[in-house]
Amino acid sequence: MSSIRKIQITFDCAEPERVARFWCEVLGYVVPxxxxxxxxxxxxxxxxxPEQQGAWFSCGDPSGVGPRLYFQRVPEGKVAKNRVHIDVRVGTGLVGAERLATLQAECDRLVALGxxxxxxxxxxxxxxSCIVMQDVEGNEFCLD
Structure with a gap:
């Protein structure tokens, strides 16, 4: 029988610490x-x-349940749609107008963060309903 493995989600980005701190605010994650x-x-x-300064940053779920997020600096900018994206599940169990209002409130909070x-x-x-968004460097994610 195979075991469940912990995963890490890695983001290629220009400013690892900036993007990591944004995702900390989105998910309630913390910097180690x-x-x-x-x-x-x-x-x-x-x-x-000097060439290694700011090359990477990480954050994680303070409860230890969610995956670690790792952000690595790459020289090229984002040029195409993500093939994988994160769904931030803020509307689970809600339907109709209540769900849309909850998603919109979270959208407004995240827009204020960049x-x-x-x-x-x-x-x-x-x-x-869901809302398609982009983080501070243009990586797509959804509020679901």
Missing amino acids: APPEGFATWDAYERSLP ATCVQVLVADEDNE
């Missing part, structure tokens, strides 16, 4: 303590060669 021997992440970063609202998809006969 800096490496042993360093009082702060800034102190750790200053200890690295996200972009791309499209509001209103419920039809087959699907409940």
